[in-house]
Amino acid sequence: MNRISRMLSAMFTIALLFLFTVNASAQKISLKDLTVEYLVNPFSIDNPKPRFSWKIISTAKNTKQNNYEIRLGTSPKIDKVLWKTAVNNNQSVLIAYDGPQLSSKTKYYWQVRVKDNHGNVSAWSPVQFFQTGLKPEDWSAKWIAVEGKDTSLASPLFRKEFNLKKEVKSAMAYITAKGLYEASINGGRVSDAYFAPGWTSYKDHIQYQVYDVKQSLKKGANVIGVSLGDGWYKGRIGFSNQKQFYGDTRALLMQLEVEYTDGSKETIVTDNSWKTGYGPILTSNIYDGETYDARLELSGWNNIGFKENTNWKPVQELAMGPEKLIGMSGPPVTKHEEFKALKIFKTPLGETVVDFGQNLVGWVMLKAKGAAGTKITISHAEVLTKEGNFYTTNLRSAKQQNNYILKDGTEQVFEPHFSFQGFRYVKIDGYPGELKLENLTAVAVYSDMKTTGKFSTSNPLLNQLQHNISWGQKGNFVDVPTDCPQRDERLGWTGDAQAFASTAAYNMDVSGFFTKWLKDVSADQLPNGSVPFVIPNVLNQNDAGSAGWADVATIVPWDMYVSYGDKGILETQYESMKKWVNYISSVAKNNLWNTGFHFGDWLFYRPNDDNDGRAAVTDKYMIAQTFYAHSTQLLINAAKVLGKTDDVTKYNALLEQIKTAYIKENMTPSGKLISNTQTAYVLALQFDMLPENLRAQAAQRLVDNVRDYGNHLTTGFLGTPYLCHVLSRFGHEDVAYDLLLQESYPSWLYPVKMGATTIWERWDGIKQDGSFQTADMNSFNHYAYGAIGDWMYKNIAGINPVSAQPGYKNILIAPRPGRKLTNASAELETVYGTVKSSWTITGGVFKLDVTVPANASATVVLPKADKKEEIGSGSYHFECKY
Template identity: 85%
Template structure:
C-alpha cells in the first residue's frame, strides 16, 4: 500500500485517497528464486510504502522507488542563500514530475488524476522554466482542441471524462488561450499559435455569445478556488471574490491573448475586431465592479491582483488599486489570501507596482497561510491546500486534501524572473532577446538561476558582499540581452558571452 503522509502519531494515513486503494497485490511463485515486481498498468503517488504478508525479512534496500513522468529534460536551475526557498523549489519541481504524466493531472494518488485545465494554465510558465514542456503542452493543447465543445466552451478536464455540462469555468477554460501564448513566449515557435488559433478564437467567441452588454455574468465557475477562509469566520475575513468579477477579468485576458496571437500571425482584421471588443470588456468591468474612489466591490487580494495584472482599470486608477492591495496584505499580517487564480500573479503585481518588499514578505512568510508553511511542516511536494496539515498536526478535510498538487507552485515563475532575474521578452520570443533584472530582497545574500533555452544556456548569478552587488551573467549565442542592475538602475546591452557586473547596494 502507498501513502503520502503519516498522521501525527506516526500511523500510515490513506483516508485522503478517498475510494482509491493505492495497493498492489502480488502472489509469489514459491520457487525460492529471486522475483521482481513492478506494476505496468498503474502508478502511485506516495512517500511511504507499507508491505504486508511478505514471508521473509524485508529490508529497505529491497525496494526501489521509480519516478514516472513524461520524457521532459530538466532545463532550469534555481537556488538561493535561503534553505527554505531551496526546498520550495525542490517541491515545485517534484510536484511537476509527479503530475506531468502524458496529461497534467491535478494529483497522482487519489481517485481523480484528471487533467484539470485551471491547474495547468496557472502553472504553465513555471513548468517551462523547470523542464522542456514544449512537446508535452503542444500535444495536450491538441487534446484541448479535440475536446472543446461545438459551441466553443472548454471542459473542466482534458481529456474530458466528465459531462458536457462540466465546462466553461473562468480561469479553467482560459487554458485555451493562456498556454499557447505562454509556450510561444517560452520557445518562440509560432506553430502552437497556428495550431491553436481557431480554438483560442472559439473560446473568446463563446464568452461573447453568453455575455450580456459585454459582461460575462452567467455560468458555473470555480472562482478563486481554495482561497483563504478561517474556520469560524465571524469577522468576515474569508477572502471571497465575486466569481463573475473574476470571469470578466479572464474574458479580457483571453481576448488580449487572442489579439497577441492574431498580431503574430498577421491576422489584422481579427486583431482590430478584438481590440474594439477588449475596450468594451474593460469599460464594462469598471462600470460593474469599481466605485468612483477606485475601491473594488470585492475588496480582496485576488480582486486587485487580477484587475491590475490584466490592466482592467484606467491608468490613473492603478496606483491607488496597488496601494489597496499592499494594504490588504499587511492587514492580514503579511499573509496571502489568494486561491488558484490569484496566487500565480500576486507577487508579480506587487513587484510591478513598486511593492517588491511586500512580495518578499509574502514569499518569506513561514506561518500559515504561506508558501513556506508546508515546507516547515515537512512537505516534499506542493500541497493542494495551504494547510493540508494544520498547525496542531491534524489534517484538513479528508475528502479533498492532496499533498502533491502543483498549482500553488506557480510562484516559481516569479522566483526565476525576479530573484534570479531571468525574463523572456514577448516581442522576441524563445529568449531571442533576454532581460536580466534581478531584484534582491527577503534578506537573501545570493541567488543563482539558469535556463536551457532553444539558443543555449542563459544564467544569472548574484551575491551581495560588503555593500557591493556582484552579478555574473551568461548569454547564449545568437541572442541579445538587457542587463538591469538593482538600486543603481544601471543598464547594459550585450550580445552573447559571459559578463561580470558590480554596483553599490
C-alpha cells in the same frame, strides 16, 4: 609626431590588426542539439513541413548567426540532395521545411551549417534524421482483440510467430492500442516507455508509436508478444466510478515493416493469425493498482519455442473506428530517479511502513522470496497521521495497492505494468521473513522531459520550495498535466495547467508535452467553443466554461510561444483560442460575463470560524470578467503575431468594451473594488482592467490588505500565480518578499516548514496541530500553488523572456534582490542555449554574473538602477553599490 614615431605607431596598428584577424579566424563555431519538431531523430513526424532547430556554440562574444544552409536527402550520406536552402538571417529555431512534398513512412536525413557575424563558418553538423508518419491508407494491420466480449479483468496477451527468410537491413514497428500496451520482440521490450500509447482524446485521435527494431530481429524464427492493460481507455476514470468511458474492448494494432538487404520487403501485421491468452496480471487499474500472480507466469510466452496450449485462442479482428491515428508528438513516460528505502518502522497501530523520504509518483520495485501462494500487499500513502500511523483517507475510493502472489521459493522482483502510485510511504502486508531496506526501491516515473532550469538562493527554505515545485511537476506530468497523482482523480484539470504553464517551462522542457496536450484541448473543445474543466474530458459535456479553467485555451498557447518562440503553436491553436473568446461573448450580457458556473478563486483563504468576515471571498463574475479580458488580449497578441489585422481591430474594440463594463460593474468612483480581496486587486492590476490613474491606489489597497493579514496571502488558484508579480510591477518588491518568506500559515513556506517535499493542494493540508484538512480533497502533490516559481526565476534570479523576441532570442536580465537574501543563482536551457544569472551581495556591493547563449542577446538592468545595458552572447560581470 616624428617620422619614427609614426612608423612605430603604424607598425603597432598593423600588429594589432594582424592579431585581431588571427584571433577572429581562430574563433570557431559548432552546432549542437539538432532537433525536428523539438525531437531528436524522431520516427513519426506528421507535419508536412517539419521544422528544424539547432544551437550554436561559440567562444567569441556577441556571436550571431548571419546565415544558414540546410540540406536534406534520403540516404545517410545525403549524396543525392532532395532539398537545399541557404538563407541570410539569424533564425535557428523551428525553421520549416520548404522542399518537395515528403513521402509517408520515409526516413529523411539532414544537416546544417551556419556562418556567424565574425566570418566564421561551422562545419556541416553530424547527419540527423526524421521519419515521416503513416497516412491512413498505409495501415494494412487490423485491430485485434480477444474473442467475444472483453470481460476479463486480467490483462490479455497476444503473440505471433513469423519467419524472416533473409538478412534484415531495416525494420520499423508501428504500434498502438485501445488501452495500454507493452510490446516485445524475441523476449526483449521494444522500448523503455510506459503507458503507451498515452492518454489522448481517444474518441478523436489515438497516438501510435514507432520503434526501430532491427537489432531485435534475426534471420529465421521470430516472435512478437504484447500485453494489454485497461488504462484510461477502459479502466475506472473520473469521479462517478465510471468504467469503459472510451470503449469496452481492449485492442491492439501493430504493423512491422521489414526491408531485407537485397531490397525486398515484408510486412507482418496484426490479423486473425495471432493468438491470445491470459497471464499473471489478474487486474490492473490506474486508481486501484495491480494484482500479479507469479504462479500464472508463462515462461517464454513472448519468445521462440513457446508451446501454445488450449488456453490460447484465436483473436477477433475489429473494424477501424472513426478516431484518427496520429504519430506521437510528446515525450514518452519513462523511469527516472530511484530512491532507496530510508527506514522501516512499526506504527503505533502495528503497521509495517517504509519511508522513502520523498513524495513521488511511480512505484516500488520489491524483492521477495517465499512459499508459493504467499500474497504481499503494498499500500501507498503520502503522509502519516500526527500519531504516526499510515494515512490513506485522502485517497477517497482509490485503493492504490499492488498485490504480488509469489510462485516457488526463488527470489522474485515485482513492479506494476499498467498502474502508478503517488506516495512517500508504503505499508507492507504479508511479506515472508524479514523485510530489509535493500528489498525495496522506489522509482519515479514521469514524461521524459529534459530538466532545463536550476534555481538556488542563500535561503534553504526557498531552495526546498523550489525542490517541491519541481517534484510537483514531475509527479503530475505523467503524459497529461494532472491535478494530483494519487486519489481517484488524476485528471487534466485545465485551471491547474494554465496557472503553472510558465513555471513548468522554466523547470523542464515542456514544449512537446504541451504541444501534444493542446491537441486534446482543441479536440475536446465543445462545438460552441466552451472548454471542459478537464482535458481529456471524461466528465459530463456540460462540465465546461469556467473562468480561469477554460482560459487554458488562450493562456497555454501564448505561454508556449513566449517560452519557445513557437509561432506554429499559435497557428495551430488560433481557431481554438478564437472559439473560446467568441463563446464568452455569446453568453455575456452587455459585455459582462455574468452567467454560468465558475470555480472562482479555488481554495482561497477561509478560516474555520469566520465570525468577522475574514474569508477572502472574491465575486466569481468579477473574476470571470478579468479572464474574459485576459483571453481577449491574448487573442489579440496572437493575431498580431500571425498578421490577422482584421481580428486585431475587432478584438481591440471588444477589449475596450469588456474593461468599460468591468469598471462600471465592479469599481467605485474612488477605485475601490466591490470584492475587497487580494485576488480582486491582483487580477484587476495584472490584466490592466483599471485606468492608469487608478492603478497605483489599487496596488496600495492590495498592500494594505496583505499587511492587514499580517503579511499573509489569502489567494487561491487564480490569484496566487500573479500576486507577487503585481506587487513587483507596482514597486512593492518588499511586500512580495514578505509574502514569499512568510513561514506561518497561510504561505508558501508553511508546508515546507511542515516537512513537505512537494506542493500541497491546500495551504493547510496539514494543520498546525498536526490534523488534516478536509479528507475528500487534500492532495499533498498538487502543483498549482507552485506557480510562484515563475516569479522566483524572473525576479529573484532575473531571467525573463521578452515576448517581442520570444523563446529567449532576447532576454531581460533584471534581478531584484530582497530582504535578507545574500545570493541567488539560476540557469535556463533555452532553445538558443544556456542563460545564466548569478548574484551576490557582499560589503554593500551587488555583483552579477551573466551568460548569454550564441545567437541571442540580453538587456541587463541592475537593481535600483535606471541604466540598461545591451549585451550580446558571452559571459559578463557587473557590479554596483547596493
